[in-house]
Amino acid sequence: MRIEKPGLKIAEGVNNSFHSSFFSPQSAILLTATAEDHRIARMAAVALGLAIIEGAIPSPLPGVKPGLANIVTLIVLSRYGWRMAAWVSLLRVLAGSLLFGNFLAPGFFLSLSGTLLSLLALGFAMHLPSRWFGHVSQSILAAFAHITGQMIVVYLWLIPQAGIVYLIPVFAAAALVFGTVNGVVAASFMANEKNNTVSCGAAKSAE
Amino acid sequence: MIAVFRHIKTGDWLTMGVGCFIVALLTFELWNGELADKVVIRSKGKLFSEVSLSRNQRIEVPGSMGISLVAIENRKVRIASDPGPRQYCVRQGWLKQAGEIALCLPNQVSVELVGSHKSYDSLNY
Numbered sequence: 001m002r003i004e005k006p007g008l009k010i011a012e013g014v015n016n017s018f019h020s021s022f023f024s025p026q027s028a029i030l031l032t033a034t035a036e037d038h039r040i041a042r043m044a045a046v047a048l049g050l051a052i053i054e055g056a057i058p059s060p061l062p063g064v065k066p067g068l069a070n071i072v073t074l075i076v077l078s079r080y081g082w083r084m085a086a087w088v089s090l091l092r093v094l095a096g097s098l099l100f101g102n103f104l105a106p107g108f109f110l111s112l113s114g115t116l117l118s119l120l121a122l123g124f125a126m127h128l129p130s131r132w133f134g135h136v137s138q139s140i141l142a143a144f145a146h147i148t149g150q151m152i153v154v155y156l157w158l159i160p161q162a163g164i165v166y167l168i169p170v171f172a173a174a175a176l177v178f179g180t181v182n183g184v185v186a187a188s189f190m191a192n193e194k195n196n197t198v199s200c201g202a203a204k205s206a207e
Numbered sequence: 208m209i210a211v212f213r214h215i216k217t218g219d220w221l222t223m224g225v226g227c228f229i230v231a232l233l234t235f236e237l238w239n240g241e242l243a244d245k246v247v248i249r250s251k252g253k254l255f256s257e258v259s260l261s262r263n264q265r266i267e268v269p270g271s272m273g274i275s276l277v278a279i280e281n282r283k284v285r286i287a288s289d290p291g292p293r294q295y296c297v298r299q300g301w302l303k304q305a306g307e308i309a310l311c312l313p314n315q316v317s318v319e320l321v322g323s324h325k326s327y328d329s330l331n332y
Contacts, residue, residue: 140219172229179226187215
């Protein structure tokens with residue numbers, strides 16, 4: 001039997017070596033990672049990789065980025081639901097800020113507010129009738145929500161001047177373009193995968 | 208290329224259309240008119256001062272009747288108070304775009320927004 005909780009260990013190891021078992025490093029609380037945790041970590045890692053690749057692409061205007069990591073969020077949303085998507089994208093923001101070194105800096109709060117609002121938008125968009133609305137709609141709505149969240153933080157906290165409004169059309173156009181592109185990429189990825197598994201299954205059954 | 212369009216459903220086109228409309232609307236609303244970057248304040252026919260719009264502030268301008276208060280806030284300007292009897296320039300409200308002008312005739316104070324290029328309207332001709 002594998003003992004995971006220190007309380008159990010104390011109860012069982014009272015007579016032999018109470019101190020050594022209690023203070024040894026092995027007896028620290030073990031966190032067991034479920035298969036779901038592993039999946040979240042794996043998807044967040046993929047999203048982080050995309051975010052880093054994206055960081056190498058020069059941008060004409062700070063803040064105008066393709067948001068490639070959102071492709072991962074879209075795929076996770078459609079495969080595993082909203083809760084997992086929220087985990088993956090929030091972990092990506094947190095771990096990304098640690099990697100890029102802007103944890104708790106303005107950039108971190110910008111991406112956090114953008115991500116929170118786009119998760120809200122995705123929570124709404126995933127309930128749109130799937131017969132007519134696909135990943136492209138979800139992606140566009142999320143992109144617009146993302147830029148809205150960022151603009152709120154920029155306006156309320158960073159630059160409380162109306163001058164920033166002149167950049168909003170640029171950001172909105174970028175959100176539309178990149179939202180569409182990301183949505184198409186996510187949709188074609190998922191369609192490919194479905195076709196592949198179907199053909200694999202067909203091949204296997206043929207064998 | 209056609210394979211790409213296969214992944215876009217009917218409603219997605221609708222979303223894209225609405226998105227385009229929003230972008231166009233924002234562009235039209237926010238980029239309409241030239242950006243004003245400074246305000247020219249005149250008093251009793253002479254230039255009183257030229258102030259940048261980037262800093263929020265209130266300026267007291269002495270006129271022929273008393274003091275007009277000019278307020279600059281969030282890249283907009285207005286006459287906050289004026290000793291004139293009819294208060295036309297105060298009621299004109301915020302000025303945003305280059306070329307807009309508020310005149311307080313009794314007090315001989317005027318406030319004009321100017322951009323980098325001088326634009327002409329019927330007032331100038």
